[in-house]
Amino acid sequence: MTTEHPVNRRWSMRQRDWAVVFWMSFLAASAGAFVLFGLVNPLDVVNVWADEFSIGVRLAYGLTFAFLYLICLLASSLTMFMIRTGPSSGHVKGEGGHSIPDIQDPSQSNPDLDGENWK
């Protein structure tokens, strides 16, 4: 009888990353919407647009939140991407990291490079 270890049924690292991105963006967009609508009455904005689009107050709230959520998602997913693909993982072709290169005096083992302004 084989019993699968519970950890194996957990999410992969990538799935966890995305879950964090979606949840944190939601929280940030919610906070943003609270502050924004504390300062701006969507009715004022809706009235300005009334001639061109007839959108209700609820739709104005919803669209603004969706916009904020989208911006937060964009920023969070880009941050995740930048962290996950940093040079610590090394080579662009995925061949592993590089150690810090050794540097030496060029003339140390090359006598003909002596006398240049290279030391």
Next chain:
Amino acid sequence: MSQQQDAGDSLYRKDPKVYPRDVKGTFASLRKFAVVALLGLYYVLPWINWSGHQSVLFDLPARKFYIFGTTFWPQDFIYLTLMLIIAGLSLFFVTAVAGRLWCGYACPQTVWTEVFLWIERLVEGDRGKRIKLDASAWNSNKILRKTSKQILWISFALWTGFTFVGFFTPVRDLSHSIFTLQLGSWEAFWLLFYSFATYGNAGILREQVCKYMCPYARFQSAMFDKDTLVIAYDENRGEPRGGRSKSVVPTDKGLGDCISCTLCVQVCPTGIDIREGLQIECIACAACIDVCDQVMDKMGYEKGLISYTTEHKLGAKESHVFRPRTFVYAFLLLSLTVGVFWSINHRVLLRADLLRDRNALYRELPDNRIENVYTLKLINMDFKPHQYRIEILNNNDMVLLISPEPDLEPEEVGNFILRIQAPASAGRGSVKLDVRFSTMEEPIIERSVSTRFLMPFD
């Protein structure tokens, strides 16, 4: 234990400070030329006038952008979007053909870092001297050199910040307000903020911006293929590497052409070893090519051990500049550029917004006529004053009254009350109206707007 293992499970590894060595050569000269040309444009452009305005001025309070004699209004936002798309496509095209040309020669990070490095070399000396100075105890010489460097860096950063604000506030007024100590708080904030960003990015962070912060470096691999120009070390020719004197024939000692002088590493602004292969950190500045060519010359070997090449060429295959990817990028770029410039040249220098007064549906006049009131906003986008003619295109029975007279100065925005009157017998309910606006002087400047005229519904 390797450095990778030292880093343990941490995402980050502390990198040693990079002291790039000065380099001379063809590509270094090209980069210096790019630095002078681009920074020249940046620092000089705000001081040049064009058609009565600063050549490049983003006048945010007035919501107008002046770019080489053309004024962009908020309604021209689409052009700004298209310009950004053109800039993005240019980057794709250049990257597909020539790799990270942008990073090595034109990116502001590279350009300003080059100037900060030049100042550092001027005050503290080249690589060896800078390492020694940093390692030495604090004495009068070190204090003097470090202080002088900081003063020069901060002055240059402040000048950069001042110029940046000069693209948003007329630069002559800005310099006057600085000398008379009347700088506005927002201007002062942006001046200091941009100076701080320049100082921090080009003076302190340098290669770390390219390695850790720049998204382009991460995305560029999507634009690369095996025919894209990259900087590469010819491993077949160079290995096995090792020191030797000029008189030694490398093959006799079983050596390749790389003499292991490590100068390619010492000149690298991002501190990598190009001999390890194509790396995400390489900004393709070609400093390693310049220095390696000089070493090859000195040793009497053929140049080009490190060179601009393609993956195909390295694998002894044929390389192509023209390929589907470059054709698609070039076609999109060309058609969009031509389209945008044609559209800018043919845009109508008049904007008209006609809004029906929403306080009353209509008004019944004593002479059995119906009147609707509109708010008219006219924008003269031209550099000349104009008188405007307004007419209703699809209804001859209607009379149009406007106050005040629609005369506008150059670039003036005018608000008017427009009354349209029609006999009560002219219709019922909502009638569609086409109103045409044109200038008396140049009939080519004309625009038509549709609106609704309300009559009694019964």
